Amino acid sequence: MQNSEVEVQEAAYWLLQEITEPRVKLGLQAYNPYLFFEYLFTIERYTDEFHRIACVDLTQEWQTLATCNYNNIIQVWNMQT
Numbered sequence: 001m002q003n004s005e006v007e008v009q010e011a012a013y014w015l016l017q018e019i020t021e022p023r024v025k026l027g028l029q030a031y032n033p034y035l036f037f038e039y040l041f042t043i044e045r046y047t048d049e050f051h052r053i054a055c056v057d058l059t060q061e062w063q064t065l066a067t068c069n070y071n072n073i074i075q076v077w078n079m080q081t
Helices: 006-016 022-029
Strands: 052-058 066-070 074-078
Touching: 006 022
Parallel strands: none
Antiparallel strands: 052 066, 066 074
């Protein structure tokens, strides 16, 4: 995890996630995986408290997005349109 190349760090992080050794788990707790996140888009449709989005899920193929608000309304979005 000390390699300066971000791609190497990311690959190491995801590989080490599968190891159950306590020393490895402890080391991963100190690492910030958000460095590997990429900004995709902003959901601005619902901003009031009643309709505010509570959770989001995106399919692995990035084809479909599902959102749920605090009123327990689930919406499914086609990411291609």
